[in-house]
Amino acid sequence: MISRRRFLTTAAAAGLAALPGCRRLEHLGLPITVLRPGMEAGHALRAGAPRPTPQREIRTGVAILGSGIAGLSAAWRLAKEGHDDFLLVEGPEPFGNAAAGRFDSPSGLLAFPRGAHYLPLPSRESTPVRELLHELRVIEADPFGPRPRFSEDALVHAPDERLYFAGAWRDGLLPTTHVGTEEAAQHRRFLAETARLTQAKGADGRRAFCVPLALSSADPAFRRLDSTTFRAWLAAEGYTSPSLHAYLDYVCRDEYGATPDKVSAWAGLHYFASRGGQAANAADGSLLTWPDGLAFLARGLAARVAPARQLAGHALAVGEDKQGVNILCATADGPVHIRARRAICAMPLHVAAHVVTNIRDYGFDPAAHLPPQAPWLVASLLLEGFPPEPTDAPLAWDNVIAGSRGLGWVVATHQLIRAARPAHTVFTAYRALADQSPQDARTWLATAPTEALFELAADELRSHYGPLELWHRTRAVEITLRGHGMAVPACGSLANPGLAALREADGRLLFAHSDLSGYSVFEEAAWWGDRAGRKVLG
Known part of the structure; x- marks a missing residue:
């Protein structure tokens, strides 16, 4: 496999239901909060x-x-x-897309992301990021060297990713060892090509694909990939593997909020070939995360700005x-x-x-x-206990259903490895509304009733664990709607x-x-x- 990376009390329920934007789903007995950050202000600007x-x-x-x-x-x-x-x-x-929320549970405050939830090991070119991570002690040594040492608390620990494919959970997100010979060969060929592109340089001496993008090569030999879609490039290169296409569909939705037929081939390849970050104490391609996602880094930045300088x-x-x-x-x-x-x-x-x-x-x-701007929906569920998992495939930090239109769910308590397993946890599910036009998706997000938002938000979790198991454990739900969640590299x-x-x-x-x-x-x-x-x- 290839890795990418009942209410508690009546009073508690009443307190949650009193939050701004919170209402009860009476047929399930759940307090649910729907947040629309910036929507009212944005619509007022647009209306003049x-x-x-x-x-x-x-x-x-x-x-x-x-x-x-x-x-x-x-x-x-x-x-x-x-x-x-x-x-x-x-x-x-x-904090924008790096914002986070908290549930007040009997186990204490449980933080969770309302947007971005991980950071890949930063490339050598991402010097501001490395400087910040060193300042925040996420990088412990050699911040600008080829292999810095990262805090073990921030490195995503195992099991980091799993994929539900062909009726069972598999390690990683690309099921190379669980498909036929021809499909597996296409997997290996694609990964070999992206590995080659990671090292490729243009005639200007710059890396073909780089983060930050501004430092990427301007060589036309690579920039021509910006004129065709990722899906068209895959077809032209003979990639027909259904499992590979499903994986790349997931990647494009997750990274860009759009499907491979809407994303440029340059952007599709950039995802795999651009960063190349390494660590002295972690495998290449490892990720950094915190219970509340990138809000940890946003707070670190904000803490270095005097309150008198903030309005x-x-x-x-x-x-x-x-x-x-x-x-x-x-x-x-x-x-x-x-x-x-x-x-x-x-x-x-x-x-x-x-x-x-x-x-x-x-x-x-x-x-x-x-x-183009991609609409998003992010939903966090406060759970009492954990749903049962197979003994040979325990719950991972990132959990993805192969071929789903959603993007799986991450577990906010996954990194809390220095204490006993908590009595409560938060599952955060992500969904890019990429199967309709952005305008239609934004209209739906602005007008859909809470029940419909909830049904979409919980779709993957409900279908996988079963409605009775999930609702037996769910104590509260928060949904964040982002009508203009991210720019799409078309x-x-x-x-x-x-x-x-x-x-x-x-x-x-x-x-x-x-x-x-x-x-x-x-x-x-x-x-x-x-x-x-x-x-x-x-």
Whole structure:
């Protein structure tokens, strides 16, 4: 196999049901919370809601708009270099796709991810990420060497991944030893090709596929892969194995929120050939995770920014004049006018398109240059005890059903290896709504009743464990809806002139977000945030 990586009490139930957005599913007796981060604010921007009159003014040297990983990384870089004349405006959802939640269970607080839940071993080129991990003691030694030493608490421990295939659980996510000879040969051929591409360099001396994307080779011999879909490339190369196609469908949904016929061949191969991170104390291709996913890293970044440099609110309008940047910001205390000499727009581009009044002056036309945006649903279930598992295939950190339209589930308590198995756990299920158009999926997410959201969220868990077993153990549910969860690297993404223009902006207004790379991962967001911070520092 090939590895990739009844209520508790009436009072407790009443407390959960009182949470904002929480309601009871009476037919199951479950309290369920549905979160729609940024949806109300985003729809108001899109509808052109009247802009309020600011009640006060704040002056700052640099305004950082958004506290996802890019905005946090920019603030971290400024603070680290002693530049304290800045203000981080958190946005409607602090931490963005790296946000997390908590269940208050009889076993104590149980954290879980509301979005991104793991980080691959960082490539040697991902220097800001390695610097941060060393600062947070996730990297214990040799942070910029070929094989750093990582904290055992962060490395995903075994069993890390398993796949339900042909009626049984198998180790890893690609069932090479459980398919026919011809299929297995195609598996090996594909993996050999991606291994070759991991080492390949273009005529410019750069690696063909790299994280961050900005450091990848511009050699046309590789960039031409951006003009065809991943599925078309697989067909042209003679890959017909159903199990390989099912695996690659899962990979594209999981990494990009879209199917291989919507993702470029360059992006499909980039997933396998780009990182190449290694460790002194872990196998190549190992992953890092925490109970609440990448919120651990987001908290580490935020903790290095003084509270006085952070503002709870979100930008409604951004404009420029000869003196600097003017920002209208909504806060709990009323609208505020922020006057800054420079600003870093660390918002998703579909938001920036409505907020930055002169964004076209930077060479970015939202109608032509905005990457497709994939809708997502993330559901976490608080369980009392664990469902039964086969003795020869114990529960893994990541659990995937072969051929499913979902993306399986991760176990929030998996890393808690220094204590006895907890009495309660959290299973977090992921689903990219990739089987309909993004607009249709967003409409459904915005209008679907709670019962329908719940049915989709719990579909894989219910079908695998059986409804009686699962509902016997489930004590509460939280569902997070992300209508614009991530950018999709469709064909032509590498040649997108609008993204290229925003990446090079170096005036009063700078841009920093993983959208600038055309796809959404931690390392890309950190790269652009750090780069924007360094531009400010000069």
